[in-house]
Amino acid sequence: MSLKHAILVLLEKKPGSGYDLSQRFKRGIGYFWNASHQQIYQELKKLADARWVEFELQTQSERPDKKHYRISAAGRSALKAWLQEPTKHERLNSALLVKLYAAHLADPQALLLQLDERLAAHRAKLEEYVGHESFYLDRGDALSQKQAQRYLTLRHGIRYEWNWIEMLEESRTLLTQGRTPQRPMLERLTRRKIESK
Amino acid sequence: MSLKHAILVLLEKKPGSGYDLSQRFKRGIGYFWNASHQQIYQELKKLADARWVEFELQTQSERPDKKHYRISAAGRSALKAWLQEPTKHERLNSALLVKLYAAHLADPQALLLQLDERLAAHRAKLEEYVGHESFYLDRGDALSQKQAQRYLTLRHGIRYEWNWIEMLEESRTLLTQGRTPQRPMLERLTRRKIESK
DNA sequence: ATAGCCATGTAACCAGTTACATGATTGA
DNA sequence: TCAATCATGTAACTGGTTACATGGCTAT
Structure with a gap:
């Protein structure tokens, strides 16, 4: 899967919450990768379990609390390894x-x-x-x-x-x-x- | 889902076996729709259960037996209905x-x-x-x-x-x-x- | 009031991939 | 002998969508 890695790329560029990421998937990186917020939240959980990302809880008044995610050292090397791997053809179904x-x-x-x-x-x-x-x-x-x-x-x-x-x-x-x-x-x-x- | 409908389109054009279909998905219609043989066989079973396609068993010497599928009247009208339906944007993930x-x-x-x-x-x-x-x-x-x-x-x-x-x-x-x-x-x-x- | 933004998630389902399984015939 | 073509399928898994759920704030 690459959603994991797309998230790592985004967090490498700039840390942020799941919500932030879902916004960013709609903008720049949305030219070539899309993901729904449901997918993102679940994937972030898996990434955190794998220790590829870390987060701190930020409590906010006025706004809902949020989890601020950033990539870990392990995440960085996983990302680097993925970048070397051969890439499958994506199928086009229209x-x-x-x-x-x-x-x-x-x-x-x-x-x-x-x-x-x-x-x-x-x-x-x-x-x-x-x-x-x-x-x-x-x-x-x-x-x-x-x-x-x-x-x-x-x-x-x-x-x-x-x-x-x-x-x-x-x-x-x-x-x-x-x-x-x-x-x-x-x-x-x-x-x-x-x-x- | 559209694999169902892609199969119906192919069978409308020309009846054939699951194997035939998987070949055709690699050629002409492969410009814009791809499917593996595993998917095709499972989908044909569902289509047959729904009575959108019918098949006869053709026993062959020299070659394995095969199921010759063709679209049914119900399949034709399901296809027509699908053609009128609004089409979702396909996401592009590369x-x-x-x-x-x-x-x-x-x-x-x-x-x-x-x-x-x-x-x-x-x-x-x-x-x-x-x-x-x-x-x-x-x-x-x-x-x-x-x-x-x-x-x-x-x-x-x-x-x-x-x-x-x-x-x-x-x-x-x-x-x-x-x-x-x-x-x-x-x-x-x-x-x-x-x-x- | 109503919609949109901020912010997070769960659960059920549908679609697609990978691995496994079989077995005969034909051509290099 | 090895690979390719013909011919069919099952099972487990991964990836993605849809539906459901909550709740405050801000602007029209």
């Missing part, structure tokens, strides 16, 4: 693509609704990400290694959203106007790049 | 991106190995997909609605692989030469496209 594949069996109107809903969501995400990008671009050459890494993951997020938008737009065109894209997805120039493996 | 995000904590050599392994896999997939594409392009305007839908899902697969390749190449450049991409991911022209929501 129910929406299954529906598109079987679109001829569906009511076109109902499918279009679903496409539009998703299109709006991906456009919103993309706008958000493009907004984040200026942070890195303004700094130009002066990006640290850490920042550069994070910028690359953001670029991945941007590409991901952009792809979905293109796919959904092409699907809309097909369903509303019956037109299919005629050009190959990749042109000769880019194809050269593949072959130079 | 351990490799988590590792990249935390690359400064890792041994660069070990990480590079992982990147290269993935890069090779994505390049191989891309070549495979680009090969499939000619099937659709040769037919030009003459694509049926069904074929056009399938072509769109293939295009999605091509984009997906291409993205990973770009991301992994940028990461290699960062890890080996310390260079970060300077240009914004999307230029102004394409950005207009986003805003015209």
Whole structure:
């Protein structure tokens, strides 16, 4: 499992409560890892049992008490070990693509609704990400290694959203106007790049 | 769950055994849905219990006996109902991106190995997909609605692989030469496209 | 009043992976 | 002889979702 390790990465960067972590999973690291608060709390408990994290109880007036977690030395070395391990391919299972594949069996109107809903969501995400990008671009050459890494993951997020938008737009065109894209997805120039493996 | 429905889609297209299905999940529909044979056999049993599929036993000499499954009328209407239902967002969890995000904590050599392994896999997939594409392009305007839908899902697969390749190449450049991409991911022209929501 | 944020959790369930199990045929 | 293909499954486990549960504070 990697949720354990994703949490360790976050705590290595900055300690915090389960609640803090669940917020952070919705922002930066949410480009490529998601977790619900239920999962996070259970995982933190396991991590604490394994001594990979430690916490102190912070009592607060005005707000509920909270547990402030930080990574331990053991956690750091577990994280480092995990970083060296080979990484499995993640599978991609998309129910929406299954529906598109079987679109001829569906009511076109109902499918279009679903496409539009998703299109709006991906456009919103993309706008958000493009907004984040200026942070890195303004700094130009002066990006640290850490920042550069994070910028690359953001670029991945941007590409991901952009792809979905293109796919959904092409699907809309097909369903509303019956037109299919005629050009190959990749042109000769880019194809050269593949072959130079 | 959608594995049920993915199976129904496949059986609607063409009946077959569990083994056949597991092969088909590795090919065409594998662009966007994956399933292991263990999952498939268990799911087929449930589908048969629910009367969404039917099967006959085919005894074979020379080869093991098999169960030939086909979709039932009830299965067809369950499938149709599912196609109208709203579709949940799939979450994207990528351990490799988590590792990249935390690359400064890792041994660069070990990480590079992982990147290269993935890069090779994505390049191989891309070549495979680009090969499939000619099937659709040769037919030009003459694509049926069904074929056009399938072509769109293939295009999605091509984009997906291409993205990973770009991301992994940028990461290699960062890890080996310390260079970060300077240009914004999307230029102004394409950005207009986003805003015209 | 009503919703949203802060803050934590449990329990039941569903989905997916890994390990184990069998056994014949075909091609290198 | 070894690996691959055909063909089916069970069992244990891990990971993730949904539903349920509590409760004060702040802003509209």
